[in-house]
Amino acid sequence: MPRSRRFLIGGVIIIAALSYMIYGGMQEAMVYFVTPSELKAKESTSADKFLRLGGMVVKGSLQKDLQNLTYRFNLTDGTATFPIFFKGVPPDLFAEGKGAVVEGRIGSDGVFQATTIMAKHAEEYSPHKDGGPPAKSFVPAKEASIK
Amino acid sequence: MTANLGHSSILLAWLIALLGIVTPIIAARTGEGRYLSIARYAIGGQFVLVTLAALALIYGLVTTDFSIKYVAFNTTRATPIYYRVTGLWGALEGSLLLWEWVLIIFAGITAWIYRDRHHEMMPWVIMIFSIVSAFFLGVVGFLSNPFETMLPVPLDGRGLNPLLEDANMMTHPPLLYTGFVGLTVPFAFAMAALIVGKLDEAWILTTRRWTIIAWFFLTAGNLVGAWWSYHVLGWGGYWAWDPVENAAFMPWLPATAFLHSIQVQERRRMLKVWNLSLIIVAFSLTIFGTFLTRSGILSSIHAFSSGPVGGFFLGFLTFILLGSFGLLAYRADLLKEQPELDSMVSRESAFLLNNIVLVSALFTIFLGTIFPLLSEAVAGVQVSVGAPYFNSVTVPLFLFLVFLMAIGPIIAWRRASWDNLQRSFLWPAAASLLLGLSLFMWKVRDFLPLLGFTLLAFVVFTIVYDTALALRARKRIAGEGIIRGLITLTRRNQRRYGGLVVHLGVVLIIMGIAGSMSYSVEKEATLALKQELQVGNYRVQFDGLKGTQQPTHFRVEGAFRVFHHGNDEGIMNPALKFFPTQQSPIGRAVHQSSLSEDIYLILSGFSELDRNQATLKVLVRPLVIWMWIGGFVITLGTLICILPMRMAQLSET
Numbered sequence: 001m002p003r004s005r006r007f008l009i010g011g012v013i014i015i016a017a018l019s020y021m022i023y024g025g026m027q028e029a030m031v032y033f034v035t036p037s038e039l040k041a042k043e044s045t046s047a048d049k050f051l052r053l054g055g056m057v058v059k060g061s062l063q064k065d066l067q068n069l070t071y072r073f074n075l076t077d078g079t080a081t082f083p084i085f086f087k088g089v090p091p092d093l094f095a096e097g098k099g100a101v102v103e104g105r106i107g108s109d110g111v112f113q114a115t116t117i118m119a120k121h122a123e124e125y126s127p128h129k130d131g132g133p134p135a136k137s138f139v140p141a142k143e144a145s146i147k
Numbered sequence: 148m149t150a151n152l153g154h155s156s157i158l159l160a161w162l163i164a165l166l167g168i169v170t171p172i173i174a175a176r177t178g179e180g181r182y183l184s185i186a187r188y189a190i191g192g193q194f195v196l197v198t199l200a201a202l203a204l205i206y207g208l209v210t211t212d213f214s215i216k217y218v219a220f221n222t223t224r225a226t227p228i229y230y231r232v233t234g235l236w237g238a239l240e241g242s243l244l245l246w247e248w249v250l251i252i253f254a255g256i257t258a259w260i261y262r263d264r265h266h267e268m269m270p271w272v273i274m275i276f277s278i279v280s281a282f283f284l285g286v287v288g289f290l291s292n293p294f295e296t297m298l299p300v301p302l303d304g305r306g307l308n309p310l311l312e313d314a315n316m317m318t319h320p321p322l323l324y325t326g327f328v329g330l331t332v333p334f335a336f337a338m339a340a341l342i343v344g345k346l347d348e349a350w351i352l353t354t355r356r357w358t359i360i361a362w363f364f365l366t367a368g369n370l371v372g373a374w375w376s377y378h379v380l381g382w383g384g385y386w387a388w389d390p391v392e393n394a395a396f397m398p399w400l401p402a403t404a405f406l407h408s409i410q411v412q413e414r415r416r417m418l419k420v421w422n423l424s425l426i427i428v429a430f431s432l433t434i435f436g437t438f439l440t441r442s443g444i445l446s447s448i449h450a451f452s453s454g455p456v457g458g459f460f461l462g463f464l465t466f467i468l469l470g471s472f473g474l475l476a477y478r479a480d481l482l483k484e485q486p487e488l489d490s491m492v493s494r495e496s497a498f499l500l501n502n503i504v505l506v507s508a509l510f511t512i513f514l515g516t517i518f519p520l521l522s523e524a525v526a527g528v529q530v531s532v533g534a535p536y537f538n539s540v541t542v543p544l545f546l547f548l549v550f551l552m553a554i555g556p557i558i559a560w561r562r563a564s565w566d567n568l569q570r571s572f573l574w575p576a577a578a579s580l581l582l583g584l585s586l587f588m589w590k591v592r593d594f595l596p597l598l599g600f601t602l603l604a605f606v607v608f609t610i611v612y613d614t615a616l617a618l619r620a621r622k623r624i625a626g627e628g629i630i631r632g633l634i635t636l637t638r639r640n641q642r643r644y645g646g647l648v649v650h651l652g653v654v655l656i657i658m659g660i661a662g663s664m665s666y667s668v669e670k671e672a673t674l675a676l677k678q679e680l681q682v683g684n685y686r687v688q689f690d691g692l693k694g695t696q697q698p699t700h701f702r703v704e705g706a707f708r709v710f711h712h713g714n715d716e717g718i719m720n721p722a723l724k725f726f727p728t729q730q731s732p733i734g735r736a737v738h739q740s741s742l743s744e745d746i747y748l749i750l751s752g753f754s755e756l757d758r759n760q761a762t763l764k765v766l767v768r769p770l771v772i773w774m775w776i777g778g779f780v781i782t783l784g785t786l787i788c789i790l791p792m793r794m795a796q797l798s799e800t
């Protein structure tokens with residue numbers, strides 16, 4: 001076999017393997033971001049899908065049980081609200097009336113079962129002079145910092 | 148006053164940088180030496196002025212001159228003096244100034260060291276430095292001015308983000324910037340070589356040491372960043388594949404590839420185009436990283452268009468890519484390769500595979516980082532690509548890289564015979580398989596960690612075995628003992644043995660990553676007084692809460708007695724800090740390390756009334772400490788590579 005053909009075949013194999021890995025990885029790890037209204041609109045088709053849901057924690061909706069570490073609250077985008085259930089420890093910045101993004105899927109009872117809560121980047125942390133405070137700067141609590 | 152001094156220095160330096168771009172061209176055209184001298188003075192002038200500007204900003208920060216907006220936003224009267232100084236890189240404007248400062252220091256050193264050498268290339272090297280410098284000075288001078296003043300002058304400043312008030316943050320950005328900027332040196336020489344058309348190995352040999360230094364600072368910067376994340380951010384991890392981290396990590400991959408592939412060019416005159424492309428990509432990624440982290444594009448694609456800095460960076464990036472790859476295409480006829488691979492079983496082929504793997508890793512990480520941006524910009528769909536993507540794609544690649552790390556430094560150049568292979572690898576392979584088997588018998592039953600640890604052992608065994616063979620030869624030839632023999636070997640071939648030590652450091656780091664990725668345990672619970680929680684080999688007992696007023700904040704601290712395998716390891720105090728300037732408390736996680744595992748405590752809540760309840764998250768992470776030890780080993784290896792030692796001139800590879 002001529003050398004150039006061997007390199008070509010090698011290259012094709014490498015690229016194919018890489019594409020397969022990228023595709024598989026993306027399938028596994030790509031998460032769509034939705035708002036409560038978008039989720040309400042396509043609630044039936046979104047069952048079982050792992051999603052990120054972003055909005056504001058409705059004031060007065062937060063019920064926490066510190067013994068069992070469970071949190072129930074509603075997220076709103078102004079037009080629609082969605083009930084959330086979370087078990088675990090929320091980030092420091094998580095509070096009523098503040099922005100939050102939750103990750104998880106809709107449960108059989110119609111409540112969004114969150115596995116992670118990410119609090120909204122507090123505005124005073126935003127280092128961006130240009131453009132002012134970013135519109136949708138949601139980051140996980142662990143990243144809520146300027147680096 | 149300070150502000151005026153600083154800003155005018157920047158503007159003047161910018162003008163001088165423009166002079167530094169033009170005069171080398173005239174010097175090269177006319178062949179008149181005095182234009183080159185002007186260009187050298189231009190670098191010197193920029194150096195003085197930028198240093199003046201940086202000192203002015205530091206002076207403003209230290210004296211809390213709140214008429215400067217940047218000072219008001221990044222210090223308070225209560226800020227201790229060292230954090231006032233580090234405020235220089237606490238936010239966008241200052242960190243760009245720091246970048247420019249480091250850049251011009253590198254330019255100055257380069258111009259000074261090579262003042263009597265490389266007469267053909269130096270004008271162009273100075274020109275490339277001046278172009279990059281003019282760009283940063285332009286950004287600092289016109290778009291993102293750290294000396295912007297503020298009226299009325301506030302009584303007190305807002306202060307640095309409390310998370311940045313940490314000793315690591317004093318070192319992490321300067322280390323990283325030194326690494327980024329260090330890559331400018333090989334890049335400038337590569338471009339100069341292309342312009343002049345002197346495409347032999349001269350530019351590579353000249354910048355070899357610079358590349359090693361830049362690589363070291365990139366590595367150190369990323370490691371210290373990981374350590375800061377682990378130590379301060381308080382989520383129990385050190386790496387989240389967050390775009391900011393990826394931006395700092397991406398240049399490391401082509402830089403590492405470059406460090407290996409230039410050895411193939413030195414030795415075998417191959418891969419010329421490839422090496423030039425790698426250094427272009429590595430340098431461009433440093434600019435891209437700054438664009439990514441500093442333009443606001445990450446928080447929202449729309450934030451990008453509203454600020455001028457992002458567009459400016461993108462424009463400069465396009466200019467660099469078009470210019471440098473254009474030059475490469477223009478010189479294509481000079482870059483024809485002669486020798487070809489003799490065999491797939493050879494050192495050059497191992498290095499080639501190493502490069503393919505590193506570039507593949509770069510490509511996948513790049514894709515994962517910018518995919519959400521592309522998706523939002525093109526389709527208007529917001530998605531996020533999480534850590535599972537990066538892990539599932541890069542883990543197999545990095546494992547293969549570990550395997551190559553065992554093969555590459557040992558296997559023969561050109562063509563390795565079956566005999567060679569047996570002699571170098573049979574015993575190490577047998578020993579590592581045995582180790583893998585015992586790990587399996589013990590308790591490591593999952594495929595990836597088992598494969599990982601076996602491969603890591605393979606690397607260590609090949610290095611030890613190869614060195615042992617060399618030592619035996621020294622004993623036979625010169626009757627030298629182990630220590631004496633090691634010294635002779637290292638002196639004869641610093642880069643080889645330094646490189647092997649660096650590899651051992653990398654092995655330790657990957658061991659730490661593999662252990663903590665695969666076998667971490669975490670638990671969270673609300674504990675009453677004296678209640679206990681068992682996590683892995685640790686038992687944690689809640690001993691009470693305490694609140695104290697600190698100079699800058701109110702601190703609530705929990706006391707937890709920790710037992711490891713039943714042994715009392717003392718009290719740990721995770722805390723929550725309440726800053727008056729911040730809306731929410733900042734957690735202060737604590738951890739205790741041992742050689743086998745770390746325990747990490749995060750206080751996340753408490754009962755305000757009777758102080759007899761605390762909500763706690765406990766993580767147990769095996770082997771993490773080896774990552775930091777690996778960092779020190781890499782430092783040692785780098786020093787062995789670059790320090791001038793006697794007999795170094797005898798070195799060959």
